[in-house]
Amino acid sequence: MTPQEQLEGMNPETYAPYRDPREYIQSWTDKIWIARGLGHIFDHYDPKIKVHTCYGETYGMENVISNSLQKMIAFPNRGGGHDDVVWERRGDNGFISSHRVFNNATHLGPWTYGPATGKDWANRGVAHCVIQGGLVAEEWVIRDEFAVLQDLGMDPYVVAAELAKRSPVLGEQIKTGGDPPAFAGRYRDPIKTGISGDRPDHARPECETVVKLFDRVWEHKFFDLIPELCSDTIVCQTVRMGRALGISNYQLETMKLLAMIPDADVEIRDICVHDSADLGLRVATIWCLRGTYSGAPYYGPTNGAPLTILGSSHFEFRHGKIIREWRFFDEIAIMAQIINHQNQLDATAVE
Template identity: 55%
Template sequence: MPIPDQLSSINPETYAPYRDPRDYILSWTDEIWIDMGLGRLGEHYGKDIKVHTAYGETYDFDHVLMNSVQKMSAFPNGGGGSGEDVLWEERGPNGFISSHRVFKTGTHTGYWTYGPPTGKDWVSRTIAHCTVQDGKVVEEWLVRDEYAVLQSLGLDPNKVAWDLALASPVTGEVVDVATSAAFAGTYENPTLEGISGKRPDRFAAECEMIKAMYEDVWNSRLFNMVGDYCSDKVVSHSVRMRRAQGIQGYQQQVIDLLAAFPDGRIELRDLVVNESSDLGLRVAAVWTLHATYSGVPIYGHPTRSPVSIMGITHFEIRDGKILREWRLYDEIAVLTQIMRARQLSGEEF
């Protein structure tokens, strides 16, 4: 159960009739996806819900329902996945922020954005970072590991990204990521207030540690400082279901990403901290990597074009250091931006 003082600061009506915010999120996911109650989405989401993705924005409930129907048709046994964790934190007396990490599996038996059914199984992770006010989700930042899905289905990520660059899967239009609301605004000190609003006055030391880690290890390239922030036994789960263990493995994972985007800088945009007796202390961080694709050619030849990567990371903190990490971003959204730059320069697929 959650630590009592963290739960007592929220009006119980915000998550009623469930036990706590975690139960609220997990129960609604099952009722909508496992029980096939898509029509109940209106009881869970606000009418004017804002959904932020790397492919564009939607600002009403109808888009959520339409996209969900299509996904349920393509992956009828995919359900809502298995909830790995829900990190929640107060956002005013009648609200909370929920960062919900899901391990998803399914079989591609219907038509989807990527084309006709392949009949193949897939696995991936998703993190939905949601603001709940007065019992309903009113804003959501959504990150999926779509590269892992395509890998499982045997589809060409480059071809999918080329097609998505011509029409967003969210809006059906060409998206200029630079002007997308998902990347808009800057937050000077997300340890106090970020995209989800003002944080409660607790867990300041943990938030400052995560903020310092991004500044030192990522932005200052002080890879030698990984051990200052991570346990010797650190395990990092990343995109394409990759896993790195130990300080050296963690260092290499960060270096390999920045090698493709050598001028990249992490902008921290939100922090959520949750402590419970069963799962310990965890921190959710929403971040953006602003960069130029000008380094090693992991996505084909460098275009030297700007790229914005929307990411969410969950950290498990033990004895003041990061013991486990789940770092998620949509590589297909990254590749889509690169493909758009190629299209604008006159290249053909």
């Protein structure tokens, strides 16, 4: 399904005053963050906006304005580029947008991580948004916060310990052992429906390839199937600005993620597909891993902490195979869950 075919019959007010959803996302992002038109948030967000992060939930316009204003002060030269906007129609009056961004800035003001350091940082992230009637109604945000701390010269374990006490977004305890709203429910057939609602039946072969990757490779550990699904020249861009080149390195990068949580239940929570003349066919996903920190001790000694890892992957296809993956998750959120669980174990031992 071409971009033009997706636009046919779609209410133009859904992405007005722009030409299409891609321009809608890029233009209002620039107006808010580059031109500092923070007030434009009122033009583009539903007053009851729901924002889901790796740490918790925020609801309503006041939280969006407050968090954005604080971030602008902390990183006044925050810039970066629009890596991609993968969008797909959701009914006649809406669409889903998976906006992949490259961020860079200088830490010039106070932030949740402490006073200004004057250091530069860069990271990547994804904003996965549901737009209805021209307004962002719901958003899932995933950022590589470890990369930021690494550039700022801060100890990620110290920051994660603080986050185990309070979320930088909500100011409340991180929830573990249960499913907060961002992770609630299950989507057993994400090709048909996911967190963004029912999706059109197009690009089924590519969607089935992605589902097979998560099910057979991630869930059931058939890493030898990767050459069947991916090009020999596969490149995975991942956290801490890392890159895995070629089949062997791609296998190892995927195994590394799963090794710390070997009992993980793997779920695709949303699929969004876009095929354009300039960038080809891309499949954007939101995924979730649920399990225990019982494998490789990447973040300190294993302690059986229950982990819920929210992530996103963008896949680029060529000739029916995956040639690029951009994979994002928040390691600091993982570490905070591990530390939080250890604190609970220590408290129980004292009692």
